[in-house]
Amino acid sequence: MKSIVAQELVKSYGKGEVKALDGLSLEVEEGTVLGLLGPNGSGKTTTVRVLATLLTPDSGSATVAGIDVLKHPDEVRKVIGLSGQYAALDETLTGWDNLNMFGRLYHLNSAAAKKRAEELLERFSLTEAARRPIRTYSGGMRRRLDLAASLITKPKVLFLDEPTTGLDPRGRMEMWGVIDELVKGGVTLLLTTQYLEEADHLADSIAVIDTGKVIARGTADELKNQVGGERLEITVEASQIAEATRLVEQATGAKPTVDAGIRKISAPVNNGSASLIQVLRLLDDSKIHPLDIGLKRPSLDDVFISLTGHVAEVVVETEGGKNATKRK
């Protein structure tokens, strides 16, 4: 069964000059994770806001857990959890206060709300910080609490909008761990991200989005295969480039590309490890010792560039929640 279906969503801002969504369609199978992968400004947040009933699209339709988002938003709200791009918590209150408040707003009775708050704090390793105001929390703790707040009533469908943007590597690893756990619990998850390796790690399938449209979909491996298979890459001393290139061609049977500037030779290979061993043997026979050698699977970065013709942008979070955009 499909847990999330979006059909031809269109949403413009202003007088129609900014098309945030331009006929976006997607589907998420029940109990799976879809990674909505796209650069800054590609329409990820807008998609999540439409599906979470916060925004009405200009046209198109969507269902969540089989419920029509536009016709029965109140019903949808009962079965979803949302953790937005920025932690949406009451900063002056403690973690415990926040969870308790959201519990009551999800209509748990007083005792049940308290119990659930304790459970979630425990599960997200926040018990120690529970009685401190949120403003004393680190970015990672905030995101975890924000996620906890979206799980109060064990939603069937969960939306996480860039759950790790702005976190340091440790915070990101913790968040990944938490999300992995959740997914094991069987929730249907739509996760947006600008991080290619994040979609790779967390999602069952990926929809690549750019300028408000899904431009590719598939598993991480399928997307990578669209760009091509593995490549063998070696780096050698400048004086040995010519000889090494000849040997690589002999071993792989393909014409290598050479980047003389960084002294890197690369060639597509079919049987990666076998070719690797053979090249090493030939090089060794010719007394060439490569500075670096390896097999490279195309990264999702490569996928992205080949699909969109431009490099993914990464949002750098600065103090005060304002974004600066930098090229990666």
Next chain:
Amino acid sequence: MLQSVSDFLVITKRQLLQMIRIPEVLIFATIQPAMFVLLFRYVFGGAIDSGVDGGYVQLLMPGIFVQTVAFTLAATAVGLAADMQKGLIDRFRSLPISRSAVVIGRTVGDTLQNVVTLVVMGLVGFLVGWRPSSGPVKIFLGFLFLLAFGYSMSWIGVLIGLSVREERVAQNLVFMTVFPLTFLSNAFAPTTGMPKILQYFAEWNPVSTMVAACRELFGTQNVFGATANSWPSQNPILMSLIYMFLLVAVFAPISVRKYVRVSK
């Protein structure tokens, strides 16, 4: 129905919790009007010849009370703009709660804060010579009137807060409008000194009718009021009630609608 009541009470409770978690906010919110009482009482009090029993402070206190509750608009606007900015409003909107719970909860919460502020101001006023003379029932009604006025102003604040979406913008906008409104009135000085056109404005200004109503309820003759014997200055209590009714009747539905559609 019962559910929506409990929804808005949760939001109100959140605000009361905020007061407990950061008491500084409430302390400052209280010190400011208390300071006003002292400043006006001792800086202008000597210069203004009030001509009422008990001196200027009797006229001043209703004026400062009304000014303070008029600023509930600011508290509401700034509070909601901050929630908007932080994305909290979005989160509330994604919850299965009634569509008016968040804004009703906010207006009620701000009114409860006024209770604390008014009590402190009343005590400070008493210390510096304010002696309402109309008996407990009317005094109580006077305070109730003030709370009701604050509550109706709060609804304008909802619309402003949700519209500007940024705490600082809300703050500036609100202060630029509410301050002139409270000074273009009979709150601190007689309106007779103003140019004719401003006198008319001052007479119809809800702040003036409120101040006049409170002076009546607290038992002080409103010698700063009526210059043209206009209807609002003749019937300040009724006129104030009409204003409050109009404010809520107009701004509550617009604000709730705004909340339902607002998007960050």
